[in-house]
Amino acid sequence: MPAAARVEAPSAPVGPMPTARSHTAANGSGVRPPAYAALDLGTNNCRLLIAVPTRPGQFRVIDAFSRIVRLGEGLSRTGSLSRGAMDRAIAALSICAQKLSAREVDLGRGRLIATEACRSAANGVEFIEQVKRVTGLDLEIVSRETEARLAVSGCGSLVDQSAEGAVLFDIGGGSSEIALLDLRGGSTRRLASRIVAWTSLPVGVVSLAERHGGRDVTPEIFEHMIVETVEMIERFDGRDRLGELVGGERFHLLGTSGTVTTLAGVHLDLERYDRRQVDGLWLTDREADGLVARIAGWSFEERVANPCIGSDRADLVLAGCAILEAIRRVWPARTLRVADRGLREGLLTEMMDADGVWRRDTAWRSNS
Template sequence: MKDREADVSASDAGVSGDGPSRHGGEAPRPGRQAAVRPVNGHGNGDAAQPKGKTRKRRKRRRGRKVFARDGVQLAAGGKPAESTVPVAGPAVSLKPSNPVARPEVAEQPRRMPVSDLPVFAALDLGTNNCRLLVAVPGRPGQFRVIDAFSRIVRLGEGLSASGRLGQAAMDRAVEALKVCSDKLRNRKIKKARLIATEACRSAANGAEFIDRVEREAGLKLEIIDRQTEARLAVSGCGSLVERDTDGVVLFDIGGGSSEIALIDVSRHRSPRLANHIVSWTSLPVGVVSLAERFGGRTVTREIFAAMVEDVATRLRSFDGRDRLAHVVSSPKFHLLGTSGTVTTLAGVHLELDRYDRRRVDGLWMDGTSVDRMVEKVLGWDFQQRVANPCIGADRADLVLAGCAILEAIRAVWPSERLRVADRGLREGILSELMADDGVWRRNWRNGQRT
C-alpha cells in the first residue's frame, strides 16, 4: 500500500489501498524474507524434484509463488513481485512473476537496473486514508512500484459536526505520515507530490495541521482543490477506459467528498484521458461525513433511502450532469468507480476469502450484480459486515454510506456496466510526474531501453 518492485502502468499502481487487506500497516523492512510455503511436503519445491523430469515445470514455476504480507505481494524468498498493465488501451490482468529468476529472452528489450532509474513518489492524505506510492519508470506509460504504504487514519472524524480536525485524528495522521517520511528519506527521490484533500480543505484548522505535519514529520503537504482532485482521479484510471468507449462517468467516493467527472471520447482520444473531461463536480459529502450525519452502524432501509436522497439532491444542482446525454444510452457508455465502496462491493460479489486486488481491479459488474450486492450488504447488520473479509471492522460503519452515494450516481447516469478501479489519485500523480519529466521519451528509443 512494501519493499517490492512491480511493473505497473502510470495509471495503474500495482497496489492500491481501499480493501481491508490493504489497510494493513507498513511494508516489510528491507532484507526481511517472506516465509516460503512448502511444496509437495518439502521446504524447497524445486530441490525436492527429480532431475530431468520436471525441468520444464521448474522453469514455468520459478519465481511465480507469491506471498502476501500486510497487503504487499512478495515473491518467494522475499523478492518483490512484478505486475504490468498498459496506461491506455485494454486493461491487462496482473500476473505475478519474478524479474530476477525469469530467463532473459534475446528479443526482449534490456531492462535498466532499478538503482539507475529516477525515483518518483506520490502521497495522498485523505479524509479516511493515508497512502504512499514510490515508483520508477518502466516501459513507455508504465512504472514499477518499489515501495508503498497505506493506513486508515480517519483524519476527518468528527469534522462534519465540529468543522475542525480533532486532536486524536491529527495524531493518527501524523504518526502515519512519519512512516511515509522515513520511507521517502531512504530513497533518492527525483520528484514527489504530496497532497491533502477534503479534510484539510474544509477544516478550520487545516492549515495549522499542515504546519504541524511539516514540523513533526518533515513533509510539506499541498492542499489541492477539487478540480485538481477530479483530474488526478481520471489520470489514474486511464487504462480502464477501453479504446472503443464513447463516454464514461468516473466517480471517486472519498471520505469527505466525492468527485465525479464526465468524460467524452466519442469523437477522438488523446493520450491523456483527463483532456476529455467535459464536466465535473465535487460533492462535499463522502462516506465518513454521510455516515456521521445519518449513522453507520445501524442503517435501516428508511435511513438508507434518506442518505440516497441527500446525495441525489446535491446531484440535481449539478448543471453539467447532461453533458453526456448523447452517449448515455449507447452500449459504449459505462460507469467507472474508484473507491473503497466499489472495490468492497466487488470483493463481496466475488465472494473472496481475502481481498485480492488482482481480481478486483478492472472487474466489470452488470447492473443486476450491483443491485444484488447493495441489497445484500444492506440486509446485513453491523456484526455481519464486520465479519465479511472484504469489509471488516475498518469499513463496516462506512460501506452503506458509500452504497448510498453509489445509488444516487447510478440514478442520474443509469448504465448496465460498472467497471471497478482499485487505483486513484496516487497513480494519477505518478503518471503526470513521469510524463512531465519526459522519462519515457528519454529512456526508450524504438522500443528499446537506452
C-alpha cells in the first residue's frame, strides 16, 4: 500500500473551486496536471472527489460532490435495493458524471466503487448495470477487505507518529470496517504491512437504525444496540492482536465516518460544519463519553436542530454512536482522532502512487 497522501484544500476557501485549467495557469508551467477521480457509492452517501497531484505525496482537490442518497434504505428487511433508493442514487451519480465530463477527467485515471449496499443486495449487480446504461459510469463493487485497505490508505497520515498501536474504523451505512495496526518498530509511512487483523462488521448506521429505530431511542434501546455490536466484534478472531497496547499511552483510535465527524462538529459547537476544523481533531475518552451522552439525551427534534446533524442524520446518528461505543468498549483508548477523509482519498492515493506521478520530474509538479 502506498503512503497516505496529504490532502490540500482548494486554494480559495470561498467561491467556486478552481478548475484544472486554472490550476495550470496558477502554477505557470504551461503543462496541465493530470486529474484523478474517486467515487464512493455507499449505503447512505454518494461521494466524489476530483484531484490533481502536487508535491510528492500530496494532491489538491479541484472538485467535490456529496449527497445522502440512502441507497440501502429497507435493504435489511427486503434483501433488495428499492426503486426509490436506486432513483435517488442514479440522480446523484448523474451529477457526478456531469462533473467528470466538465473536468475532462480521463476515466483511466478514475476509480468508481460501490460498497455494502450493492454487495449484499440481490439486485446489486443489476443496479450497477442500470447505472452504466443511464449515466455511463462503470462502478466496481469492491470487497470488504478492499474497503478496509482503502480506509487505511486514505486516513493513515493521521495515525500518531509516536503510537505503537492503533485501531482504525470506518462506520458505514451497511457495514463497519475495522483494521488493527501494530506500529512498533520502523516507519509508519506504509501501513499495509502493519495491519495485523481486520474485519468488516455486518452492521452500519442504516441497518442498525432500521432494526431498532432511530427517531425515539430509549436508553434501553441504545444499550441494546451497543451490546449487539459488541457481540459481533467478539466473533472477530483477531480482536486481541494488539494485546497489552490497548488502553496504553501509545495507543489510540482513529475513526472515519459521519458519526465521528458529527461528534467533532458538536464538540466544537460549529454553527456550520467545517471540514478544516474537524479533520485531524483529537478527542479524549472523557470528551467522547460526554458527547455520546449529550446526543443520546437529545430528542429527535433537538438532533434535527443541531447544524452538524440536521434532518438527514437525525435518525441515524444514535445508531452510529452505538457502534462507536461498542468499538470503544472492546478497544478502550485514551484518545480518539477524527478523520474527515476515507475511501476516496485512499483511491486517489493508490492511483497516483501506481502511476508514479510523485516520482516523475514533471513541469507541472515542479511548479505546484
